[in-house]
Amino acid sequence: MLSPTVENYLKQILNESIQAGSSEVAMGKVAECLQVTPGTATSMMKSLEKKGWVKYRPRKGVKLTSSGRKVGMNMLRRHRLLETFLVETLGLDWGEIHDEAEELEHAISEKVLEKLDQFLGRPSHDPHGDPIPTKHGNLPSASKRSLLDCREGEIVRIESIQDQGSEFLYFARKNKLVPGKKIEVVRTDKIADSMELKVEQKTVLNLGSKTAEKIVIRD
């Protein structure tokens, strides 16, 4: 059985490598993420390597093995499903769920997790908009997100437009809403059902949710 500590190391190494887009993570980063001294991180890497979870190169960094990656993904899944549950079902506040999930993710069994996933309707993203890995360790590709799923301040690229009607496509092209275009979400207002965007660093545009939903994006 894996200790919570080991689970945390593997989760954070995965998280960092996704974030930074490189499979090898520097020891300084590891120590920082886990809030331990560098020495602690180093000695933990040796023990993780001995158990086959990571590949460690002294003074270079650490990489997950495929089994380590599997564990990390599973932890990410646990964390994000739990965050979803805490907000959707129990009505906790956005800001307070991270630390709660951080504890619960080590205690919940595979079986309960599965039931929870089912109960929540197999959500694809958590309340922060982060993708929830599937049971088999796959991250839903970013192309499944629409503009509607973005939070304020996010800068994204258009992947596709999900409306075949000529009228809509004309509108889209006129406003530079074409695949590949970079877009900034300036402000979102749920009550007004309105979303303010900046296209090409200047053009300002307001979209309602029905339209925002049709703009599929990648990060």
Add this chain to the structure above:
Amino acid sequence: MLSPTVENYLKQILNESIQAGSSEVAMGKVAECLQVTPGTATSMMKSLEKKGWVKYRPRKGVKLTSSGRKVGMNMLRRHRLLETFLVETLGLDWGEIHDEAEELEHAISEKVLEKLDQFLGRPSHDPHGDPIPTKHGNLPSASKRSLLDCREGEIVRIESIQDQGSEFLYFARKNKLVPGKKIEVVRTDKIADSMELKVEQKTVLNLGSKTAEKIVIRD
């Protein structure tokens, strides 16, 4: 902050003292409940005493202090609320919830617990029929009679089942021995150590004293 281990010791000492109806619990019982060697239990008592959770008399037994009792009650509350959630909300099976709750009870925060209690409608009893302590540490009082205390001809209702093992719970459910069920004591035979019951006006069932003792009833 309390470690899961300490929480478990305090919970089990409380549980035993409720069960046995005496505040002082023998070390053998403590070691057995926690599945540790006697030596481990002894040394833990010394450290619990140093921290003010218990009063320990060598070769006599151990008693909770009032602060220790408070912690124990809170753990019982967590455990039983979680069991209720697992059955009521997630639809887990009766027999499998104990071990799940055993893990989760250490990870859930006071805040999430409160939200959960609210979400469940502040239940007074868990799926086994055991009373759930209130936020302030009060147990809704329950009858202490078991099936073993009944005389021939008596008709009673099951209050709770006093065995958390999945094997026993499976047996109980298969035979309709669940909280709320009406039962008639048809015949008792002390020498045979056997008790004949009628469940649902038809099913006939024979139980020995060890099992009859586990079925707590109300009139």
Add this chain to the structure above:
DNA sequence: TATTAGACTTTGATTAATCAAAGTATATTT
């Protein structure tokens, strides 16, 4: 190229929780 700052590793110590096995007290039986 030599120096130095910063990043990393090593070493030695600590704490919590545990066990095995040896020792001791208490209760029960003869």
Add this chain to the structure above:
DNA sequence: AAATATACTTTGATTAATCAAAGTCTAATA
């Protein structure tokens, strides 16, 4: 009262996770 069995305590060792501080490497700067 002596012998024995049972229950408990002590002792010494182990494991996981951690830190502080000393040591070492690497890369940038002078």
